[in-house]
Amino acid sequence: MRRPFIAGNWKMNLTLAECTALAKGLAAQVGKTAACDVAVCAPHVYLAATLAALKGSAVALGAQDVYHQANGAFTGETSVAMLQDIGCRYVVLGHSERRHILGETNQDVCRKVHAALAGGLTPIVCVGETLEQREAEQTTDVVWEQCLASLAGLSASQVAGLVVAYEPVWAIGTGKVATKEQAEQVHADLRTILATRYNPDTAEAVRIQYGGSVKPGNAAELLSQPNIDGALVGGASLKVESFMGILAAIS
Ligand code: 13P
Numbered sequence: 539m540r541r542p543f544i545a546g547n548w549k550m551n552l553t554l555a556e557c558t559a560l561a562k563g564l565a566a567q568v569g570k571t572a573a574c575d576v577a578v579c580a581p582h583v584y585l586a587a588t589l590a591a592l593k594g595s596a597v598a599l600g601a602q603d604v605y606h607q608a609n610g611a612f613t614g615e616t617s618v619a620m621l622q623d624i625g626c627r628y629v630v631l632g633h634s635e636r637r638h639i640l641g642e643t644n645q646d647v648c649r650k651v652h653a654a655l656a657g658g659l660t661p662i663v664c665v666g667e668t669l670e671q672r673e674a675e676q677t678t679d680v681v682w683e684q685c686l687a688s689l690a691g692l693s694a695s696q697v698a699g700l701v702v703a704y705e706p707v708w709a710i711g712t713g714k715v716a717t718k719e720q721a722e723q724v725h726a727d728l729r730t731i732l733a734t735r736y737n738p739d740t741a742e743a744v745r746i747q748y749g750g751s752v753k754p755g756n757a758a759e760l761l762s763q764p765n766i767d768g769a770l771v772g773g774a775s776l777k778v779e780s781f782m783g784i785l786a787a788i789s
Contacts, residue, residue, distance in 0.1 A: 540742075540743070540744075540745050540767045541574060541575055541745070541765075541767075542573075542574035542575070542745075542761065542766035542788050543574060543575040543576075543577070543701060543747060543767060544574055544575070544576055544577075544747075544768050544769050544771065544784060544785055544788065545577040545578070545579060545600060545628065545630075545662060545747065545768070545769070545771065545775075545780075546577070546578040546579065546629055546771050546772075546775025546776075546781055547579045547602060547633070547749070547770055547771065547772050547775060548560075548580050548581060548602075548776060549581075549602065549635070549772060549773060550581060550723060551776055552580075552584070552776065553580075554583075554584055554587060554675065554678070557580055557581075557583075557584040557588050557591070558587050558590075559591075559603060559688075560578075560705045560776065560777075560778060561578065561580075561587075561588045561591035561592045561597070561676065562591045563778035564576075564592070564595070564597050564778055564781060564782070565580065565591060565592045565593070565595035565597055566595075567782050568595050568596050568597050568748055568782075568785070569595060569596065570594065570596055571596050572597075572785070573594040573785075573788050574595060574768065574788045575598070575768075575786070576597045576598065576785065577599065577627065577628050578592070578595065578597060578598075578599065578600065578603075578775065579597040579599075579601060579629075579630050579662075580600075580601070581598035581602065582602070582603075582616055584600060585599060585601060585621070585624055585625075585626060585650075586601050586625075589624065589625045589626075590646065590734065598627045598628065598632060599626050599627060599628070600626060600627045600628030600629060600662070600789055601616070601624055601626050601628070601630070602629075602630045602633070603616075603629065603630065603631065603633075603650075604616055604617065604618050604621055604629045604631070604637060604653065604654060604659070605617060605650070605653075606646075606649035606650045606652065606653040606728050607653075608653075610771065617653075617657075618653050618654055618656070618657030618658075618659055619657055621657075621659060622658055622659065623707060625658060626659060627659065628659065628660045628661070628662055628701075629650075629654050629659045629660075629661055629662065630660065630662045630664065630703075630770070631647050631650045631654065631661045631663050631664065631688070632644075632646075632647035632650075632651075632653055632663055632664045632665070632684070632688055633664045633705070634664060634689045634705055634707045634710060636664050637664075637709065639656070639757070644683070644684060644687035644688050644690075645687070646717075647663065647687075647688040648687060648688050648689065648690050648691065651663055651688060651689060652691065652692070655692070655696050655699075655700065657746050660699065660700060660701060661700050661701065661721050662700075662701045662702075662703050662747070662770065663685070663688050663689065663700060663701070663702050663703065663730070664702075664703045664704075664705050664749070664770070665680075665681045665684040665685050665688070665702065665703070665704060665705070665728070666680075666681065666684075666704060666705040666706045666707050666710075666749075667680040667706055667707065667708075667709060668707045669683060669707070669708035671741070672706065672708065677724060678724070678727050679706065681724060681727070681728060682727070682728075682731045683698045685702060685704055685728055685731060686731065686735055687734070692783070692789060694732050694736040694737055694739075694740040694754060694755050695740075697732065697736055697740050697744060698736075698739070698740045698743035698744060699743075700744065701744070701745045701746075701768075702728060702744055702745070702746045702747070703746070703747040703748070703749050703770040704721065704724050704725055704728060704746060704747070704749070705748075705749035705750050705770060706720075706721075706750050707722075708750075709749075709751050709774060710750050710751070710772065711750060711752025711772060712750075713751050714747070714750075714751060715750060715751040715752065715753075715756050715760075716750060718759045718760050718762070718763050718766075721729055721748045721760055721763065722763040722764070722765055722766060724763075725731060725746045725748065725765035725766050726762065726764065726765045728746055728765075729741045729742075729744070729765055730747065731782060732744055743776075745767040745768060746765060746766065747766075747767060747768040747769050747770045748760050748766050748769055748770070749769060749770035749771065749772070751773075752769040752770075752771045752774060752784060753774045753780065753783075753784070754774070754780055754784055754786070754787070755783075756784025757769060757783070757784040757787035758787040761787050761788060769784060771784055
Protein backbone atom coordinates (compact mmCIF):
# COMPACT_ATOMS: atom_id res chain seq x y z
CA MET A 539 0.00 0.00 0.00
CA ARG A 540 1.58 3.30 -1.07
CA ARG A 541 1.26 6.16 1.42
CA PRO A 542 0.01 9.28 -0.38
CA PHE A 543 2.46 12.16 -0.59
CA ILE A 544 1.53 15.80 -1.13
CA ALA A 545 4.39 18.24 -1.65
CA GLY A 546 4.36 21.97 -2.25
CA ASN A 547 6.90 23.39 -4.68
CA TRP A 548 7.21 27.05 -3.76
CA LYS A 549 9.51 27.69 -6.76
CA MET A 550 11.16 31.16 -6.78
CA ASN A 551 8.44 32.86 -4.78
CA LEU A 552 7.86 34.46 -1.37
CA THR A 553 9.89 36.68 0.92
CA LEU A 554 11.54 35.39 4.08
CA ALA A 555 8.64 36.71 6.15
CA GLU A 556 6.11 35.09 3.82
CA CYS A 557 7.94 31.72 3.85
CA THR A 558 8.04 31.74 7.62
CA ALA A 559 4.39 32.70 7.96
CA LEU A 560 3.29 30.07 5.42
CA ALA A 561 5.35 27.34 7.10
CA LYS A 562 4.04 28.30 10.54
CA GLY A 563 0.48 28.34 9.27
CA LEU A 564 0.87 24.89 7.70
CA ALA A 565 2.56 23.49 10.80
CA ALA A 566 -0.30 24.72 12.98
CA GLN A 567 -3.00 23.29 10.71
CA VAL A 568 -1.33 19.97 9.88
CA GLY A 569 -0.13 19.31 13.42
CA LYS A 570 1.99 16.38 14.50
CA THR A 571 0.41 13.69 12.34
CA ALA A 572 -1.09 13.70 8.88
CA ALA A 573 -3.08 11.21 6.81
CA CYS A 574 -0.32 11.31 4.21
CA ASP A 575 3.28 12.40 3.84
CA VAL A 576 3.51 16.17 3.48
CA ALA A 577 6.45 18.35 2.46
CA VAL A 578 7.20 21.86 1.28
CA CYS A 579 10.09 22.60 -1.05
CA ALA A 580 11.34 26.07 -0.26
CA PRO A 581 13.89 28.25 -2.08
CA HIS A 582 17.43 27.34 -0.93
CA VAL A 583 18.03 30.59 0.96
CA TYR A 584 14.87 30.10 3.01
CA LEU A 585 15.31 26.40 3.81
CA ALA A 586 16.66 26.87 7.33
CA ALA A 587 14.01 29.42 8.29
CA THR A 588 11.28 27.23 6.81
CA LEU A 589 12.47 24.22 8.77
CA ALA A 590 12.50 26.22 12.00
CA ALA A 591 8.93 27.33 11.30
CA LEU A 592 7.81 23.74 10.59
CA LYS A 593 9.33 22.39 13.80
CA GLY A 594 7.21 19.89 15.69
CA SER A 595 4.83 19.34 12.77
CA ALA A 596 4.41 16.45 10.32
CA VAL A 597 5.41 18.72 7.41
CA ALA A 598 8.86 17.77 6.08
CA LEU A 599 11.30 20.00 4.24
CA GLY A 600 12.41 19.62 0.65
CA ALA A 601 14.69 21.55 -1.69
CA GLN A 602 14.06 22.33 -5.36
CA ASP A 603 17.41 21.22 -6.75
CA VAL A 604 20.89 20.04 -5.75
CA TYR A 605 24.27 19.64 -7.42
CA HIS A 606 25.71 16.17 -7.89
CA GLN A 607 29.27 16.89 -6.70
CA ALA A 608 30.09 16.49 -3.01
CA ASN A 609 32.04 19.75 -2.61
CA GLY A 610 34.60 21.96 -4.31
CA ALA A 611 34.85 24.79 -6.79
CA PHE A 612 31.25 24.89 -8.04
CA THR A 613 30.28 28.50 -7.47
CA GLY A 614 26.63 28.98 -6.65
CA GLU A 615 25.82 25.28 -6.26
CA THR A 616 24.57 23.38 -3.19
CA SER A 617 25.54 19.82 -2.26
CA VAL A 618 23.43 16.96 -0.94
CA ALA A 619 25.40 17.04 2.33
CA MET A 620 24.53 20.73 2.78
CA LEU A 621 20.83 20.02 2.28
CA GLN A 622 21.06 17.09 4.71
CA ASP A 623 22.93 19.24 7.18
CA ILE A 624 20.15 21.78 7.43
CA GLY A 625 17.39 19.17 7.68
CA CYS A 626 16.07 18.52 4.18
CA ARG A 627 14.47 15.19 3.52
CA TYR A 628 13.40 15.55 -0.12
CA VAL A 629 14.75 17.19 -3.25
CA VAL A 630 12.86 17.93 -6.48
CA LEU A 631 14.99 16.92 -9.47
CA GLY A 632 14.49 17.41 -13.18
CA HIS A 633 11.57 19.80 -12.86
CA SER A 634 10.43 20.86 -16.33
CA GLU A 635 11.38 24.46 -15.56
CA ARG A 636 14.95 23.29 -15.00
CA ARG A 637 14.86 21.03 -18.06
CA HIS A 638 13.36 23.65 -20.38
CA ILE A 639 14.58 26.99 -19.02
CA LEU A 640 17.95 25.98 -17.61
CA GLY A 641 18.76 23.21 -20.09
CA GLU A 642 19.06 20.27 -17.70
CA THR A 643 19.39 16.95 -19.48
CA ASN A 644 18.35 13.48 -18.38
CA GLN A 645 22.03 12.81 -17.71
CA ASP A 646 22.28 15.83 -15.39
CA VAL A 647 19.14 14.70 -13.59
CA CYS A 648 20.46 11.15 -13.31
CA ARG A 649 23.72 12.30 -11.67
CA LYS A 650 21.72 14.33 -9.17
CA VAL A 651 19.40 11.40 -8.40
CA HIS A 652 22.41 9.17 -7.68
CA ALA A 653 23.99 11.81 -5.44
CA ALA A 654 20.73 12.48 -3.58
CA LEU A 655 20.11 8.80 -2.87
CA ALA A 656 23.72 8.20 -1.85
CA GLY A 657 23.42 11.09 0.61
CA GLY A 658 20.12 9.96 2.10
CA LEU A 659 17.74 12.43 0.44
CA THR A 660 14.58 11.21 -1.26
CA PRO A 661 14.44 12.51 -4.84
CA ILE A 662 11.19 13.63 -6.43
CA VAL A 663 12.03 13.00 -10.08
CA CYS A 664 9.90 15.01 -12.51
CA VAL A 665 8.89 13.93 -15.99
CA GLY A 666 6.34 15.35 -18.41
CA GLU A 667 5.59 16.09 -22.02
CA THR A 668 5.07 19.45 -23.76
CA LEU A 669 1.80 20.29 -25.49
CA GLU A 670 3.47 19.74 -28.86
CA GLN A 671 4.60 16.26 -27.80
CA ARG A 672 1.12 15.39 -26.49
CA GLU A 673 -0.49 16.54 -29.71
CA ALA A 674 2.00 14.45 -31.68
CA GLU A 675 0.99 11.44 -29.51
CA GLN A 676 4.50 11.15 -28.11
CA THR A 677 3.53 11.39 -24.42
CA THR A 678 4.30 7.78 -23.49
CA ASP A 679 7.62 7.74 -25.36
CA VAL A 680 8.70 11.05 -23.82
CA VAL A 681 7.88 10.17 -20.21
CA TRP A 682 9.32 6.65 -20.52
CA GLU A 683 12.54 8.04 -21.94
CA GLN A 684 12.80 10.75 -19.25
CA CYS A 685 11.99 8.28 -16.50
CA LEU A 686 14.37 5.50 -17.56
CA ALA A 687 17.22 7.87 -18.44
CA SER A 688 16.87 9.87 -15.22
CA LEU A 689 16.97 6.66 -13.16
CA ALA A 690 19.71 4.89 -15.17
CA GLY A 691 22.12 2.84 -13.11
CA LEU A 692 20.00 2.66 -9.96
CA SER A 693 19.15 -0.62 -8.27
CA ALA A 694 15.53 -1.77 -8.06
CA SER A 695 15.50 -1.11 -4.31
CA GLN A 696 16.77 2.46 -4.85
CA VAL A 697 14.04 3.05 -7.40
CA ALA A 698 11.40 1.62 -5.05
CA GLY A 699 12.23 4.29 -2.47
CA LEU A 700 12.08 7.36 -4.66
CA VAL A 701 9.19 9.47 -5.88
CA VAL A 702 8.32 10.21 -9.51
CA ALA A 703 6.23 13.28 -10.37
CA TYR A 704 4.32 13.32 -13.64
CA GLU A 705 3.96 16.97 -14.55
CA PRO A 706 2.65 17.64 -18.06
CA VAL A 707 4.39 20.86 -19.08
CA TRP A 708 1.20 22.25 -20.61
CA ALA A 709 -0.60 21.96 -17.27
CA ILE A 710 2.01 23.75 -15.13
CA GLY A 711 0.94 27.19 -14.00
CA THR A 712 -1.60 27.39 -16.82
CA GLY A 713 -4.79 26.47 -15.00
CA LYS A 714 -5.16 23.63 -17.55
CA VAL A 715 -5.24 20.47 -15.48
CA ALA A 716 -4.93 17.03 -17.06
CA THR A 717 -8.20 15.16 -16.77
CA LYS A 718 -8.17 12.35 -14.25
CA GLU A 719 -8.25 9.88 -17.15
CA GLN A 720 -5.28 11.55 -18.92
CA ALA A 721 -3.23 11.64 -15.74
CA GLU A 722 -4.14 8.10 -14.66
CA GLN A 723 -3.19 6.75 -18.09
CA VAL A 724 0.32 8.23 -17.91
CA HIS A 725 0.78 7.10 -14.29
CA ALA A 726 -0.26 3.58 -15.26
CA ASP A 727 2.12 3.68 -18.26
CA LEU A 728 4.96 4.80 -15.98
CA ARG A 729 4.25 1.90 -13.64
CA THR A 730 4.29 -0.48 -16.60
CA ILE A 731 7.71 0.66 -17.75
CA LEU A 732 9.07 0.46 -14.19
CA ALA A 733 7.72 -3.09 -13.88
CA THR A 734 9.37 -4.03 -17.17
CA ARG A 735 12.69 -2.33 -16.48
CA TYR A 736 12.94 -3.34 -12.79
CA ASN A 737 10.24 -5.68 -11.49
CA PRO A 738 6.53 -5.59 -10.55
CA ASP A 739 7.22 -5.12 -6.82
CA THR A 740 9.39 -2.08 -7.51
CA ALA A 741 6.76 -0.59 -9.80
CA GLU A 742 4.11 -1.15 -7.13
CA ALA A 743 6.25 0.54 -4.47
CA VAL A 744 7.19 3.74 -6.31
CA ARG A 745 5.00 6.70 -5.47
CA ILE A 746 3.96 8.71 -8.52
CA GLN A 747 2.67 12.23 -7.88
CA TYR A 748 0.69 14.28 -10.37
CA GLY A 749 1.60 17.95 -10.80
CA GLY A 750 0.10 20.71 -12.94
CA SER A 751 -2.58 23.14 -11.74
CA VAL A 752 -3.66 20.96 -8.80
CA LYS A 753 -6.17 22.93 -6.71
CA PRO A 754 -8.58 22.13 -3.85
CA GLY A 755 -11.36 21.81 -6.43
CA ASN A 756 -9.69 19.15 -8.59
CA ALA A 757 -7.46 17.33 -6.08
CA ALA A 758 -10.01 14.73 -4.91
CA GLU A 759 -10.80 13.36 -8.37
CA LEU A 760 -7.11 13.20 -9.36
CA LEU A 761 -6.07 11.59 -6.07
CA SER A 762 -8.85 9.00 -6.26
CA GLN A 763 -7.18 7.39 -9.30
CA PRO A 764 -5.49 4.07 -8.49
CA ASN A 765 -2.06 5.05 -9.82
CA ILE A 766 -1.99 8.66 -8.60
CA ASP A 767 -0.28 8.63 -5.22
CA GLY A 768 -0.17 12.30 -4.43
CA ALA A 769 0.47 15.71 -5.86
CA LEU A 770 3.32 18.13 -6.48
CA VAL A 771 1.66 21.50 -6.10
CA GLY A 772 2.97 24.83 -7.33
CA GLY A 773 0.72 27.91 -7.15
CA ALA A 774 -1.84 26.43 -4.74
CA SER A 775 0.93 25.59 -2.24
CA LEU A 776 1.67 29.29 -1.68
CA LYS A 777 -1.38 29.81 0.54
CA VAL A 778 -2.23 27.88 3.70
CA GLU A 779 -5.93 27.55 2.79
CA SER A 780 -5.41 26.20 -0.70
CA PHE A 781 -2.65 23.75 0.31
CA MET A 782 -4.79 22.55 3.23
CA GLY A 783 -7.70 22.20 0.80
CA ILE A 784 -5.61 19.80 -1.27
CA LEU A 785 -4.50 17.85 1.80
CA ALA A 786 -8.16 17.51 2.78
CA ALA A 787 -8.73 15.53 -0.42
CA ILE A 788 -6.64 12.68 1.00
CA SER A 789 -8.52 11.65 4.12
P1 13P B 1 1.28 24.59 -10.63
O1 13P B 1 0.58 23.82 -9.54
O2 13P B 1 1.45 26.05 -10.31
O3 13P B 1 0.69 24.33 -11.97
O4 13P B 1 2.80 24.03 -10.68
C1 13P B 1 3.01 22.66 -10.73
C2 13P B 1 4.45 22.39 -10.55
O5 13P B 1 5.25 22.71 -11.41
C3 13P B 1 4.88 21.78 -9.29
O6 13P B 1 6.21 21.38 -9.35
